Amino acid sequence: MSSLQTAINARTSSNLLQLASAQSRSQVLKRIKIVLEKHKEQIFEANLEDIAYAQKEVEAGRLSQSLFKRLDIKGENEAKFETMLKGIDEIDMLEDPIGRISMHRELDEGLVLKRVSCPVGVLLVIFEARPEVVVNIACLSIKSANAAILKGGKEASKTNRVLADLIKQAILSVLDENSSSNNDCPEFPINAIQLVDTRDEIHELLQLEKYIDLAIPRGSNALVKYVQNNTRIPVLGHADGLCSIYIDQNCDINKAAKIVVDAKTDYPAACNSVETLLVHADSLSECFPAVAKALIDSKVVLHLDSKSKSALLDSGIDFNTNASYIVDAVPEDYNTEFLSLELAVKVVSNIEEAITHINTHGSKHTDCIITSVESNGEYFMNKVDAAGVYMNASTRFADGFRYGFGAEVGVSTNKTHARGPVGLEGLTIYKYKLYGIGQAASEYGPGKKQYTHRDF
Amino acid sequence: MSSLQTAINARTSSNLLQLASAQSRSQVLKRIKIVLEKHKEQIFEANLEDIAYAQKEVEAGRLSQSLFKRLDIKGENEAKFETMLKGIDEIDMLEDPIGRISMHRELDEGLVLKRVSCPVGVLLVIFEARPEVVVNIACLSIKSANAAILKGGKEASKTNRVLADLIKQAILSVLDENSSSNNDCPEFPINAIQLVDTRDEIHELLQLEKYIDLAIPRGSNALVKYVQNNTRIPVLGHADGLCSIYIDQNCDINKAAKIVVDAKTDYPAACNSVETLLVHADSLSECFPAVAKALIDSKVVLHLDSKSKSALLDSGIDFNTNASYIVDAVPEDYNTEFLSLELAVKVVSNIEEAITHINTHGSKHTDCIITSVESNGEYFMNKVDAAGVYMNASTRFADGFRYGFGAEVGVSTNKTHARGPVGLEGLTIYKYKLYGIGQAASEYGPGKKQYTHRDF
Numbered sequence: 001m002s003s004l005q006t007a008i009n010a011r012t013s014s015n016l017l018q019l020a021s022a023q024s025r026s027q028v029l030k031r032i033k034i035v036l037e038k039h040k041e042q043i044f045e046a047n048l049e050d051i052a053y054a055q056k057e058v059e060a061g062r063l064s065q066s067l068f069k070r071l072d073i074k075g076e077n078e079a080k081f082e083t084m085l086k087g088i089d090e091i092d093m094l095e096d097p098i099g100r101i102s103m104h105r106e107l108d109e110g111l112v113l114k115r116v117s118c119p120v121g122v123l124l125v126i127f128e129a130r131p132e133v134v135v136n137i138a139c140l141s142i143k144s145a146n147a148a149i150l151k152g153g154k155e156a157s158k159t160n161r162v163l164a165d166l167i168k169q170a171i172l173s174v175l176d177e178n179s180s181s182n183n184d185c186p187e188f189p190i191n192a193i194q195l196v197d198t199r200d201e202i203h204e205l206l207q208l209e210k211y212i213d214l215a216i217p218r219g220s221n222a223l224v225k226y227v228q229n230n231t232r233i234p235v236l237g238h239a240d241g242l243c244s245i246y247i248d249q250n251c252d253i254n255k256a257a258k259i260v261v262d263a264k265t266d267y268p269a270a271c272n273s274v275e276t277l278l279v280h281a282d283s284l285s286e287c288f289p290a291v292a293k294a295l296i297d298s299k300v301v302l303h304l305d306s307k308s309k310s311a312l313l314d315s316g317i318d319f320n321t322n323a324s325y326i327v328d329a330v331p332e333d334y335n336t337e338f339l340s341l342e343l344a345v346k347v348v349s350n351i352e353e354a355i356t357h358i359n360t361h362g363s364k365h366t367d368c369i370i371t372s373v374e375s376n377g378e379y380f381m382n383k384v385d386a387a388g389v390y391m392n393a394s395t396r397f398a399d400g401f402r403y404g405f406g407a408e409v410g411v412s413t414n415k416t417h418a419r420g421p422v423g424l425e426g427l428t429i430y431k432y433k434l435y436g437i438g439q440a441a442s443e444y445g446p447g448k449k450q451y452t453h454r455d456f
Numbered sequence: 457m458s459s460l461q462t463a464i465n466a467r468t469s470s471n472l473l474q475l476a477s478a479q480s481r482s483q484v485l486k487r488i489k490i491v492l493e494k495h496k497e498q499i500f501e502a503n504l505e506d507i508a509y510a511q512k513e514v515e516a517g518r519l520s521q522s523l524f525k526r527l528d529i530k531g532e533n534e535a536k537f538e539t540m541l542k543g544i545d546e547i548d549m550l551e552d553p554i555g556r557i558s559m560h561r562e563l564d565e566g567l568v569l570k571r572v573s574c575p576v577g578v579l580l581v582i583f584e585a586r587p588e589v590v591v592n593i594a595c596l597s598i599k600s601a602n603a604a605i606l607k608g609g610k611e612a613s614k615t616n617r618v619l620a621d622l623i624k625q626a627i628l629s630v631l632d633e634n635s636s637s638n639n640d641c642p643e644f645p646i647n648a649i650q651l652v653d654t655r656d657e658i659h660e661l662l663q664l665e666k667y668i669d670l671a672i673p674r675g676s677n678a679l680v681k682y683v684q685n686n687t688r689i690p691v692l693g694h695a696d697g698l699c700s701i702y703i704d705q706n707c708d709i710n711k712a713a714k715i716v717v718d719a720k721t722d723y724p725a726a727c728n729s730v731e732t733l734l735v736h737a738d739s740l741s742e743c744f745p746a747v748a749k750a751l752i753d754s755k756v757v758l759h760l761d762s763k764s765k766s767a768l769l770d771s772g773i774d775f776n777t778n779a780s781y782i783v784d785a786v787p788e789d790y791n792t793e794f795l796s797l798e799l800a801v802k803v804v805s806n807i808e809e810a811i812t813h814i815n816t817h818g819s820k821h822t823d824c825i826i827t828s829v830e831s832n833g834e835y836f837m838n839k840v841d842a843a844g845v846y847m848n849a850s851t852r853f854a855d856g857f858r859y860g861f862g863a864e865v866g867v868s869t870n871k872t873h874a875r876g877p878v879g880l881e882g883l884t885i886y887k888y889k890l891y892g893i894g895q896a897a898s899e900y901g902p903g904k905k906q907y908t909h910r911d912f
Contacts, residue, residue: 015815018839105860111849113859120871121841213871234690234872255894262896359471381889383474385577393567393892402897403569403888404561404909415576415669416690417873420888432859432876433837436849438711440718441858453860 003204006149006194007211010122013147013189017119022096024188025142028174032139033088035170036163040081043166046158047073047131054155063155066269070129071156084132087407091139094406097424098145104456108449110437117428119145121213124205125409126151126227128219131159138167138193140407144427149212150195151202153219164195206231214427218410221337236422238413240363241271242337243395246278246354246380248371253287255392256370257294262394263368265298269339271411272366272388272398276334276344278354279308284347289315292345296325300341303329307347334361351376355383362386364413366398366420387413387420459660462605462650463667466578469603469645473575478552480644481598484630488595489544491626492619496537499622502614503529503587510611519611522725526585527612540588543863547595550862553880554601560912564905566893568912573884575601577669580661581865582607582683584675587615593672594623594649596863600883603645605661605668607652609675620651662687670883674866677793692878694869696819697727698793699851702734702810702836704827709743711848712826713750718850719824721754725795727867728822728844728854732790732800734810735764740803745771748801752781756797759785763803790817807832811839818842820869822854822876843869843876 001009036043051071057063074081103115123146127133134150141148152160171190178188196205205212209232216236217227224239245263247256263274279288284307292302292312302325304312309328313319319326333344334357348354351369358367366388369380377391388398398421400408405423412418418426443449457465492499507527513519530537559571579602583589590606597604608616627646634644652661661668665688672692673683680695701719703712719730735744740763748758748768758781760768765784769775775782789800790813804810807825814823822844825836833847844854854877856864861879868874874882899905 015811015839015841018841019835107853107858107860111853228688232684234870236872252894258894258896259892262898266896266898355471377891379475381887383471385471385474386887388888388890390890391892393890393895394897396897397563397567397890397892397895398888399897402563402900402907404563404907414690415885416692417885419885429871429873429875431837431842432844432854434844434846434849434853435833436715436847436853438708438714439849439853440714440722441850441852441855442718442722444858451858451860 003196003201004208006196006201007122007205007208009191010147010149010194011211013191014119014121016187016189017145017147017192020145020188022098025145026092028142028171028188029088029092029139031170031174032135032167033085035166035173036135037085039166040078043081043159043162044074046162047071050131050156050158057155067129067153067155071131071159073131073159080132084135087136088139090406091143094143094424097143097428102430106454106456107434107451108439108444109452111439112435114433114435115430116433117430120427120429121146122211123148123427124151124212124215124233125149126202126215126217126219126223128153128223129156131156131163133218134160134163134195135167136407137409140409140424140427142192144424146427147189147192148194149205150193152195154199157197160195161197164193167193203230206233209233216409234417236412236414236418236426237410238271238363238365240337240413241273241365241411242276242335242361242363243272243274243366243368244276244278244358244362245274245368245370245395246348246351246358247280247283247287247291248351248369248373248376249280249282250372251283251287251370252372253290256287257291259368259370259392259394260291261294261298263396264295264300264343265341266394266396268341270396272395273339274343274368274395275337276346276361278346278348278357280351280354281307281347281349284308284311285314288312289317293317295343296322298341299325300343301325301327303327303333303342303344305329305346308345311347337363351380355380358384358386364415365411366390366395368393368395387411459652459657460664462652462657463578463661463664465647466603466605466650467667469647470575470577472643472645473601473603473648476601476644478554481601482548484598484627484644485544485548485595487626487630488591488623489541491622491629492591493541495618495622496534499537499615499618500530502618503527506587506612506614513611523585523609523611527587529587529615536588540591543592544595546862547599550599550880553599553884558886562910562912563890563907564895564900565908567895568891570889570891571886572889573886576883576885577602578667579604579670579672579883580607580668580689581605581672581674582658582679583673584609584679585612587612587619589674590616590619590651591623592863593865596865596880596883598648600880602883603648605650605652607658610655613653616651617653620649623649659686662689665689672865690873692868692870692874692882693866694727694819694821696793696869697729697821697867698732698791698817698819699728699730699822699824700732700734700814700818701730701824701826701851702804702807702814703736703739703743703747704807704825704829704832705736705738706828707739707743707826708828709746712743713747715824715826715848715850716747717750717754719852720751720756720799721797722850722852724797726852728851729795730799730824730851731793732802732817734802734804734813736807736810737763737803737805740764740767741770744768745773749773751799752778754797755781756799757781757783759783759789759798759800761785761802764801767803793819807836811836814840814842820871821867822846822851824849824851843867
């Protein structure tokens with residue numbers, strides 16, 4: 001099928017989905033779970049084929065270990081697969097994001113305005129490696145009444161294909177059942193979820209802003225940048241996750257060490273891991289050495305500026321034993337998302353310098369202050385321009401599940417539409433519905449009819 | 457000043473504005489009004505110069521009459537100028553859009569998440585002709601704590617410059633006063649509002665997505681398209697306003713005529729005027745001829761398809777007398793925003809065909825159904841994909857003032873961020889503030905601490 005036809009199918013599906021009731025969307029979600037469960041052996045088989053092929057790619061140096069690790073859909077004792085299925089239930093149980101009224105206003109007697117949430121329309125989601133994303137995004141899209149075009153990584157192509165086919169099979173089986181029983185939703189679109197296989201298609205789809213309303217790239221910096229630079233479709237997501245933690249003048253040393261170690265080591269490849277540590281000069285003699293020691297104990301390589309290096313030397317840490325964990329920082333380190341057990345360290349003379357550094361070098365993802373002075377915390381949180389601004393908590397909390405959104409399509413560093421972890425709400429927009437009884441705008445104005453502008 | 461320096465100034469101002477209290481923003485708004493009032497003769501003088509120059513441009517055929525008409529800032533008995541000043545009060549009195557909490561959730565004991573509205577950051581607003589837009593946008597930006605870079609049309613350059621200088625003077629006078637009285641807001645940024653003069657600067661500024669968060673073009677289709685095609689900054693606005701009205705099978709003939717005439721003739725050059733009339737075949741014999749007659753009486757030229765032309769002929773309208781108001785429609789008419797007293801007419805055999813036509817040819821601005829069957833109205837409103845979907849009311853109501861927003865930055869046909877008439881809310885986004893007491897993310901999970909996810 002041509003990319004244009006795929007996009008047209010998605011748009012047509014989106015038009016039908018505007019009318020899909022919450023019940024019918026829930027029915028499809030439940031059926032998807034049943035069909036996937038029933039055909040799990042088929043999914044595991046395809047997955048094994050992908051893994052076998054990827055193994056060779058890793059050996060040939062054409063695929064990274066980290067991507068390879070994410071390919072497996074089964075997990076130990078099928079735990080990963082079960083989590084994926086449970087995720088469908090969780091999405092199904094979330095409150096319906098469609099049809100919510102955020103404004104209800106009388107403009108005049110008999111002229112009533114409602115602002116009602118509705119799906120964005122057609123989503124293009126591009127991701128790498130993890131095949132369960134097919135199921136996750138398909139379910140989020142169906143829940144929010146959006147049509148979706150999915151493109152996974154070629155390393156998981158066989159698994160992705162089976163999953164997409166099973167999703168279509170589930171939709172078809174609901175349709176069959178409903179057409180015979182005259183049930184709700186005879187028109188649920190079979191092309192609500194489409195999978196495309198080749199990279200060429202992505203380039204073509206990115207040109208079709210007439211049919212596609214939102215592009216969501218999930219994956220490497222290179223993937224996100226490629227999408228951002230090659231489309232006029234609005235892009236939701238983040239290219240970089242350059243998070244910083246600032247250790248203020250006064251703070252609890254133990255808490256500081258615990259937060260920084262967690263933020264760096266819990267999952268170093270994650271976008272919400274810390275990459276830069278800023279230290280107030282007054283915290284150099286006591287707090288910083290304790291934090292540095294805890295980091296080195298966790299095998300973190302510290303890229304130190306001259307002041308922090310001196311402080312560490314003064315603290316009595318053995319530079320010979322720990323030589324492999326201590327390197328001199330270069331300017332580029334402060335613009336680097338290491339995604340590994342490495343951390344850039346810089347000393348600042350006050351909170352203002354820390355904020356300026358973050359607003360200049362950060363990626364507006366998540367930044368944290370560790371302080372025992374609440375007013376400093378508020379000041380930092382107000383003045384740092386980022387999706388997440390934290391006081392005394394690890395940057396790793398920046399995540400849709402942790403925020404209680406149930407599911408997320410990604411984390412956005414955009415300044416418009418949706419920011420931070422994006423759940424179902426980010427897949428909706430609104431329309432204004434105006435109910436009249438024959439009014440003309442020219443009837444209103446000075447000396448004529450007046451608007452009442454009364455909220456219900 | 458270079459464009460880069462302008463953008464950096466704006467970003468620095470935006471950082472300061474994050475902390476500007478509602479009181480200080482209000483103080484500046486009030487001062488702007490006072491300063492503009494005090495220097496009105498200076499403004500009128502500059503405006504007369506612009507008008508004199510523009511007059512020559514019109515005579516030479518280099519400026520349109522419609523742009524020329526919008527240049528005057530004074531109006532009869534200074535009425536336009538007074539309206540502009542009154543607009544400052546109105547913006548000042550609107551509820552503060554900053555600091556609103558849209559989520560307040562305990563993630564765990566001592567770990568509290570707040571979603572708080574904040575300014576988008578730096579706006580780039582590009583507009584044509586009407587110089588009062590300088591004041592209007594400056595005040596909206598200040599109210600919403602955004603920094604703004606403004607570029608007006610060169611036809612109003614002298615007036616724009618005086619207005620921008622007076623706005624800066626107002627900010628400076630507040631700063632002077634506060635620095636001596638140790639008052640609130642010693643740091644209100646003098647570069648909060650900057651005016652740029654040349655078109656070259658626009659092209660340069662559109663490349664500076666690092667410093668500019670949102671571009672808002674207001675003006676011709678060509679201007680908006682130029683901005684959309686030349687930047688990676690998110691663009692808010694609409695290139696086209698191709699609104700349609702569909703006359704359903706059953707409807708009140710008088711209301712239909714009244715609504716369609718208003719939507720076409722109240723202000724034909726406006727984006728919310730109707731451009732296409734779709735008529736259900738069953739309404740051809742009675743309703744349509746009455747509507748057509750009312751339109752012709754209002755000097756509207758009808759571009760008729762063969763069926764609507766036959767119906768009009770059958771109705772007994774004199775084609776000879778009205779020859780200049782009856783032309784044969786060509787396919788391109790249904791993609792045309794006439795912006796004048798012309799209307800494309802097409803007959804459809806059912807509501808579905810009307811919806812498909814609108815979703816294919818429309819610009820997602822505002823579309824209306826005229827019907828006496830409420831369920832048809834709801835169906836149409838749900839399935840038409842547009843910022844505004846109306847039942848039995850003129851498309852001309854699509855406007856921030858009419859919706860009761862007090863002020864608007866424009867009308868958006870985007871599918872993300874803000875849709876329809878955009879007021880202060882569209883100039884805000886949110887950040888997530890997380891307040892902890894030293895929590896690490898690795899403390900949570902199966903067999904460990906659990907999230908409470910309890911909304912306050």
